[in-house]
């Protein structure tokens with residue numbers, strides 16, 4: 546695999562494997578850090594007494610009412626148009642920081658130090674941000690790119706196993722849709738990855754970041770190719786809602802369901818389908834779709850905001866490393 550320490554997309558440099566300390570060379574004294582209570586507890590000692598706005602951890606922080614509260618807290622720090630926001634945390638912090646910076650005084654610059662695997666390979670890349678409105682995920686937000694992303698794998702040493710597996714689901718997704726070689730590499734190195742071997746984590750993150758950056762730089766506003774990143778997410782979002790599973794677990798089951806559909810349509814080879822299931826299993830992700838209520842899931846998929854008329858764009862695999870967008874009629 547091709548190893549590059551910095552990948553640039555849409556003029557945003559993503560520094561992978563750089564030690565967190567280097568961040569002080571990239572920001573100025575007008576910087577305000579945004580983080581959550583868990584990251585603060587584990588890694589607060591790295592934040593060097595900079596003004597830091599700490600929110601409780603959890604998805605329910607991604608709300609408009611919390612955002613208003615954060616605006617007042619920024620003002621109390623003396624924030625103005627010359628301020629810079631640095632989000633240090635998981636995907637929730639990236640989404641909140643990106644959105645807050647995009648609308649605070651009509652927009653101030655921002656950057657991310659992602660601290661979960663999911664945020665390092667996914668949420669920090671691509672410029673999407675936003676908050677939820679009641680049950681509607683990411684209903685209000687913008688496309689806006691950070692000034693930089695600094696990804697230091699040391700943060701993953703304190704990440705709970707289930708959160709780590711959530712991120713791995715996205716890495717496996719990237720391999721499934723874009724790179725058979727990356728899929729082989731994850732299969733071969735999974736044991737070391739699960740032990741959080743730093744050198745392996747750097748390759749894992751780089752390869753996923755490279756794939757996501759390639760796709761979003763060709764299709765920043767999700768008009769076409771970027772939809773491939775939704776592999777496993779069409780059913781995944783519905784499973785997340787209906788079964789109350791964590792995002793990565795739901796995406797794992799969503800990928801298995803998408804592959805079942807591809808198998809039924811004779812697009813995917815049964816041996817490839819089984820290979821994906823084996824890898825997800827070994828990564829500690831759920832793959833048994835037998836207990837899922839398919840009718841209720843389909844009803845939820847029908848209500849998804851990404852639905853276009855009577856068709857749904859499903860991402861299906863032709864083979865490991867090659868995905869296509871298939872428009873499927875709802876009663877299919």
Ligand SMILES: NC(=O)c1ccc[n+]([C@@H]2O[C@H](COP(=O)([O-])OP(=O)(O)OC[C@H]3O[C@@H](n4cnc5c(N)ncnc54)[C@H](O)[C@@H]3O)[C@@H](O)[C@H]2O)c1
Pocket residue numbers: 581582583584587602603604607634635636637638640660661663664667668669670671672673674683700701702703704705708711792
């Ligand atoms: N903008 C995008 O393109 C995009 C893409 C994917 C996901 N997302 C969003 O990302 C969010 C999910 O991200 P997530 O899985 O990182 O969730 P998260 O931010 O809630 O982090 C998961 C948990 O890990 C804790 N944590 C973070 N870093 C830690 C560390 N180093 N050690 C120990 N604990 C740590 C957090 O406090 C939290 O409890 C969702 O809101 C989703 O919508 C956005």
